[in-house]
Amino acid sequence: MEKIKINDTYLILKKGDITEEDTEAIVNAANSSCMGGGGVDGAIHSKGGHKILEECKEIRRKQYPNGLPTGEAVITTGGNLKAKYVIHTVGPICLEGKLTLEKKELLRRAYWNSLKLAKEEGIKTVSFPSISTGAYSCPVYKSAKTALETVIDFIKKEDFLKEIKFVLFTDDTYKEYSKALKELLNER
């Protein structure tokens, strides 16, 4: 685990399963249907239970009949999870594994809008998975840099959250995030 403090916010990297986290909110790397899927999305829906799906259906009906756009975020309760809320966001799909400038901006928006929504809801502790680096094929190291950069920018601009965690599922993902954080801190 790695833990650093920026202003009044702790930024933590850890290896683990996000469905076990007890932060107030966990973020779901959802797809635009918001109806569940594979990877972390599937794990969150299966452990959180049908309540999350019901709320997602309601959001689709009322707010996003054509699906949740990439980079946007919505919130449901956490159902049977320890986390009280799930923030569902959609990251970009990286064709041929390339994080182009356009995809990078969309990834940035997914992290930023998740944190913005957390703040609006008065949530002070949030856990993120590594958005877009599984089925959506974005390269881990570059995506990690974008993720960490965005979160650090948010902390510096919006002094509200107490703790932001990245809960990384594999050793490799953890190592890449750790390397990206070191590099970012050296650059700053």
Ligand code: ADP
């Ligand atoms: P995406 O479609 O956004 O790429 P995926 O769920 O396929 O989303 O993968 C995103 C990341 O989530 C991958 O690094 C994957 O290893 C990780 N992951 C899968 N299950 C979990 C889990 N239970 N907790 C945390 N991370 C997970």
